[in-house]
Amino acid sequence: xxxxxxxxxxxxxxxxxxxxxxxxxxxxxxxxxxxxxxxxxxxxxxxxxxxxxxxxxxxxxxxxxxxxxxxxxxxxxxxxxxxxxxxxxxxxxxxxxxxxxxxxxxxxxxxxxxxxxxxxxxxxxxxxxxxxxxxxxxxxxxxxxxxxxxxxxxxxxxxxxxxxxxxxxxxxxxxxxxxxxxxxxxxxxxxxxxxxxxxxxxxxxxxxxxxxxxxxxxxxxxxxxxxxxxxxxxxxxxxxxxxxxxxxxxxxxxxxxxxxxxxxxxxxxxxxxxxxxxxxxxxxx
Numbered sequence: 180x181x182x183x184x185x186x187x188x189x190x191x192x193x194x195x196x197x198x199x200x201x202x203x204x205x206x207x208x209x210x211x212x213x214x215x216x217x218x219x220x221x222x223x224x225x226x227x228x229x230x231x232x233x234x235x236x237x238x239x240x241x242x243x244x245x246x247x248x249x250x251x252x253x254x255x256x257x258x259x260x261x262x263x264x265x266x267x268x269x270x271x272x273x274x275x276x277x278x279x280x281x282x283x284x285x286x287x288x289x290x291x292x293x294x295x296x297x298x299x300x301x302x303x304x305x306x307x308x309x310x311x312x313x314x315x316x317x318x319x320x321x322x323x324x325x326x327x328x329x330x331x332x333x334x335x336x337x338x339x340x341x342x343x344x345x346x347x348x349x350x351x352x353x354x355x356x357x358x359x360x361x362x363x364x365x366x367x368x369x370x371x372x373x374x375x376x377x378x379x380x381x382x383x384x385x386x387x388x389x390x391x392x393x394x395x396x397x398x399x400x401x402x403x404x405x406x407x408x409x410x411x412x413x414x415x416x417x418x419x420x421x422x423x424x425x426x427x428x429x430x431x432x433x434x435x436x437x438x439x440x441x442x443x444x445x446x447x448x449x450x451x452x453x454x455x456x457x458x459x460x461x462x463x464x
Contacts, residue, residue, distance in 0.1 A: 180226050181368040181455075182212055182333070184247040185239055188290075191247035194239050195229065196368055202239040205229075212369070213251035214420025217315050217332050222371060247290045249335055249369035250313060253422040256283040256363060257411060258309075258339055260353065262401050262426025269434030278402045278410055283339070283424070284358035291366035291457035295340055296464040297443055298359045303343035304441040304461075307427035308385035308393050308449045310378065311337035312404055313369055318417040327408040330417065333371045334378060336451050337424045338364040338385075338459065343433045343440070360464070365422065367455045375453060378404045383428065383451040387441070395428025 183202060184191035193209040196202050208228055209216065260279035261267040267274050289295075297304050315332030339357065346356025375381070378397060385393040397403075402410070407425060411417055432439040441447070443463040450456040 180371040185244040203236040218419035248365040255421045258424040259426045265429040281353040287362040295361045295459045305432040307339035309337045309424045311335040312423040314421040318412040321412040324405040327405040333369045381452045393430035
């Protein structure tokens with residue numbers, strides 16, 4: 180199942196993208212795709228309802244609608260740094276022995292095609308295509324990796340937009356470089372866990388102004404999705420609706436020779452196998 184939210188910011192309607200590409204509005208049976216709905220078994224209930232037929236659900240003209248992020252604003256956006264060995268190498272940093280964790284402010288969360296704003300004093304705004312993982316039920320002290328994916332609702336694309344000067348030179352923590360408004364485009368869909376056979380076998384790409392910059396695969400992650408869910412649950416309670424951004428492959432702007440950064444007017448395009456695509460144009464804040 181592919182969950183979508185469509186409509187103006189703050190007025191998004193829960194919708195579902197069907198197998199044939201048709202998008203239906205399910206707001207008559209779902210008030211919101213949020214943590215409470217996920218924790219209450221909302222995905223299974225909705226799937227059961229749709230299996231009865233889709234008659235009566237309005238068809239969404241997706242070409243005429245804004246696509247919002249696929250779930251309501253998460254309580255936590257947890258992100259993993261340097262989770263691809265070749266990305267660590269381009270950054271000139273050692274491969275971590277344990278996952279590097281940082282956060283993004285929930286206010287950075289936005290739709291997959293929304294305008295991304297370059298911060299007013301930015302000189303080094305950068306891109307990062309990432310696999311996003313949405314938690315489906317509370318996870319605390321998960322017993323092992325084998326059971327970790329049971330806590331996952333589904334997967335989506337995340338663009339972990341970053342301001343490298345803020346991140347590196349205004350540290351020591353990274354959150355300042357990761358949290359500007361619109362720095363977390365997410366979606367277009369939340370694809371349910373059962374539709375992704377192996378989250379460690381997904382090709383991912385990102386281009387800037389039509390030039391391919393990132394061309395990776397989740398198979399080269401240092402710490403896979405199951406390990407990350409297990410690991411994080413040893414330190415904190417993961418709540419339904421929380422979003423984990425799992426790291427980026429090589430090809431980011433700061434790793435280029437010479438480095439390349441985003442400016443107003445640039446266009447980023449992202450895709451991950453089975454999870455759809457995103458497109459954002461940059462504007463000055």
